[in-house]
Amino acid sequence: MITSQIRELFPILHQDINGHPLVYLDSAATSQKPISVIEAVKRYYELDNANVHRGVHTLGSRATDAYEGAREKVARFINAKSTEEIIFTRGTTTAINIVASSYARAVCKEGDEIVLTAMEHHSNLIPWQQVAKATGATLKYIPMQSDGNVLIEDVEKTITANTKIVAITYVSNVLGVVNPIKQIAEIAHRNGAKILVDGAQSTPHMKVDMQDLDCDFYAFSGHKMCGPTGIGVLYGKKALLNNMEPIEFGGEMIDHVDLENSTWKELPWKFEGGTPIIAGAVGLGAAIDFLLDVGLDNIEQHEKQIVSYAMNKLTTIEDLSVYGPTSNRSGLITFNLGDVHPHDLATVLDAEGVAVRAGHHCCQPLMRWLNVSSTARASFYLYNTEEDVDRLALALLKTKEYFGYAIR
Known part of the structure; x- marks a missing residue:
């Protein structure tokens, strides 16, 4: 288990909410930030704030070094072949939309297929619906087992x-659910297809290796991995990105402009129109340094222990329904308590200082597959402890009592 010293590095965790010490169980929505990330962003604004790639003055050079240095950190972190394959975006959603709008609309036609699952976040569903409408391609869905796994x-x-x-x-x-991406990529390639992987919930919690997975595109967000909001990454194989057209046009991404035509910069900058997210990239680089210092293997092992402890604890609570597989799952648990609406449940938990997510989690088709309108979700990260799980369980028992359920 990761020691309690990790918690000391996250300032936000040391506060009371509604008279109770905060238990933050919403890291799947956004993670908290260690002091090293906060200080890196603060230091950039205090000492190095300038635009990148343009100025020859000292601040501009330092800002450019910090921004491109962050790109190098990302490339090493996910084992990309080159920094040219790393595009900075606003987040996972933007990264997926770039691929859908630039690559997919160019290669798809009537009769072609786009394969998805019903568990996809709206960010990895709606862009493909739009591609299908625009090109005549057909959406197909890999069947899921009763626990959500795919065979x-x-x-x-x-x-x-x-x-x-x-x-x-x-x-x-x-x-x-943790999908077998490497095997799915091999099947896709054997059939002549390309694969895009939504890595928003995987990248913060386990080692990812682009060359080993052999995915063609991979998208993730900084704010779920201890970095700032508003920064994300699109990884793409260089040959594919080279043949794609940018979807945003303006400054930074151009090579030559005249009154009639323009040409684009080389990778990765042709996809980064306008002033880039400089402070966000600096913060993401600091977050990567932090995660590597802790160790991704340590984080993954810690979360497995926490979620195992939580599953054992929560499944003993009568009237509590838990969704998803019983094993080989990531560090989150989605549940409902009897006929208590998840928003009401989350409100009572918040009164006890326990922060969970409630709603459809941007997965309305999956909610219908589960035959529910919404759920509550507790998601864990490297700073959570078994004591946090105990607080959650106790708060759930108080919720039962509040809504008139027998405590069993």
Whole structure:
């Protein structure tokens, strides 16, 4: 287990909410930030604030070094072949939309297939719906088992020679399912398709290796991995990115402009129109330094222990329904308590200082698959402890009492 010293590095955790010490269980929505990340962003604004790539003055040079240094850190962190394959974006949503708008609309036509699952976040569903409407391509869905897992034999049956794109989450933000991405990528490539992986819920919690996974595109956000909001990454294989057109036009991304035509910079800058998210990139670089210092293997092992402890604890509570697999799941638990609406449940938990997420989690089709309108979700990260789980369990028992359920 990661020691309690880790918690000391997160200033926000040391406060009371509604008269109780804060228990933050909403890291799947956004993680908290260690002091090293906060200080890195503060230091940039205090000492190095300038635009990048343009100025020859000292501040401009330092800002450019910090921004491009962060890109190098990202490339090493996910084992990309080159920094040219790392595009800074506003987040996972923007990264997926770049691929859908630039790559998919150019290669898809009527009769082609785009393969998804029903567990996808709206950010990895709606862009593909729009591609299908614009091109005449067909959406297909890999079947899911009752616990949300997908079977390789179903992947084999769903992906065909007509499939152009497979777009799938590495880790479900609702079910905690960890999909077999490397095997799915191999099946996609065998059929001539490309694969995009939504890595928003995987990148903060486990080692990811682009060359080992062999995915064609991979998207993730900084704010879920101890970094700032408003910064994310699109990884793409260089050959694919080189053949794609940018979807934002303006400053920074141009090479030559005249009154009739323009040409674009080389990778990665042709996809980064306008003043980039400099402070966000600096903060993301600091977050990567922090996660590597703690160790991704240590983080993954810690979360497995926490979620195992939580599953054992919560499944003993009568009237509590837990969704997703019982094993091989990521560090989150989605649940409902009897007929208590999740928003009411989350409100009572908040009164006890316990922060959880409630709603459809941007997964309305998955909610319908589960035959519920919404759920509550407790998600764990490297700073959570077994004591946090105990506080959650106690707060759930108080919620039962509040809503008139027998305490059993």
